[in-house]
Amino acid sequence: MLQLRPTCENCNRSLPPESTEAYICSYECTFCASCVENVLHNVCPNCGGGFQQRPIRPKDELMRNPSSTNIVYKPINQEKFKVLLGKNKDVLPEER
Numbered sequence: 001m002l003q004l005r006p007t008c009e010n011c012n013r014s015l016p017p018e019s020t021e022a023y024i025c026s027y028e029c030t031f032c033a034s035c036v037e038n039v040l041h042n043v044c045p046n047c048g049g050g051f052q053q054r055p056i057r058p059k060d061e062l063m064r065n066p067s068s069t070n071i072v073y074k075p076i077n078q079e080k081f082k083v084l085l086g087k088n089k090d091v092l093p094e095e096r
């Protein structure tokens, strides 16, 4: 089950479960649309994978299985990320 983390890991902007701006990698590292597009270029800084829009859990389901309240705030390390970005930026996620 997805955790539905409450914020963007890079900029800490709020990403409530109904947000259409939330993107996740296969490990559920969670970022906002703006960071994915303008900062990460579809490369997850933790695993190098690509992102997909996070699915939205219906309200009734959220009552039974609430979203996570555990904030993960880990802004990218520019130096380290540059290497990962260089390696993956021009490779489709399905070919990484």
Ligand SMILES: [Zn+2]
Pocket (backbone or CB within 6 Å): 008, 009, 010, 011, 012, 013, 031, 032, 033, 034, 035, 036
């Ligand atoms: Zn962000």
Ligand SMILES: [Zn+2]
Pocket (backbone or CB within 6 Å): 025, 026, 027, 028, 029, 044, 045, 046, 047, 048, 049
């Ligand atoms: Zn990741």
